[in-house]
Amino acid sequence: xxxxxxxxxxxxxxxxxxxxxxxxxxxxxxxxxxxxxxxxxxxxxxxxxxxxxxxxxxxxxxxxxxxxxxxxxxxxxxxxxxxxxxxxxxxxxxxxxxxxxxxxxxxxxxxxxxxxxxxxxxxxxxxxxxxxxxxxxxxxxxxxxxxxxxxxxxxxxxxxxxx
Numbered sequence: 196x197x198x199x200x201x202x203x204x205x206x207x208x209x210x211x212x213x214x215x216x217x218x219x220x221x222x223x224x225x226x227x228x229x230x231x232x233x234x235x236x237x238x239x240x241x242x243x244x245x246x247x248x249x250x251x252x253x254x255x256x257x258x259x260x261x262x263x264x265x266x267x268x269x270x271x272x273x274x275x276x277x278x279x280x281x282x283x284x285x286x287x288x289x290x291x292x293x294x295x296x297x298x299x300x301x302x303x304x305x306x307x308x309x310x311x312x313x314x315x316x317x318x319x320x321x322x323x324x325x326x327x328x329x330x331x332x333x334x335x336x337x338x339x340x341x342x343x344x345x346x347x348x349x350x351x352x353x354x355x356x357x358x
Contacts, residue, residue, distance in 0.1 A: 293342020
């Protein structure tokens with residue numbers, strides 16, 4: 196739900212008003228992580244398969260499904276969005292990096308990755324976080340303005356834990 200709400204907020208903040216485009220964006224936001232139900236790595240591709248099999252039954256056209264899948268695939272790392280809708284979903288997906296909820300979400304992600312043996316301890320996790328936060332960028336002006344400063348503070352907190 197957080198990504199859906201962030202998509203709506205960023206879409207509005209970017210002065211967009213096309214309700215049809217927003218509906219496609221919201222659909223992509225709802226489906227973008229569903230691939231985790233099938234596999235952890237390359238989950239975006241699995242999400243697209245689920246979209247392909249589910250949305251025709253909901254009267255989505257082939258062209259609409261193509262757009263939704265394109266938006267889902269834009270969230271794959273490394274993110275390389277090509278248009279505004281892709282930028283919005285990418286920013287919404289990682290908005291937490293620049294929020295006061297960062298520590299809570301980061302801790303949940305650490306535990307998830309630890310259970311999958313993808314990270315072994317907090318020290319390694321913090322190193323990964325520092326690399327990720329340092330390389331990450333928000334794509335939309337509204338996300339840059341709203342989240343950029345807090346993301347910097349979050350990065351500094353993680354760096355401080357390393358010393």
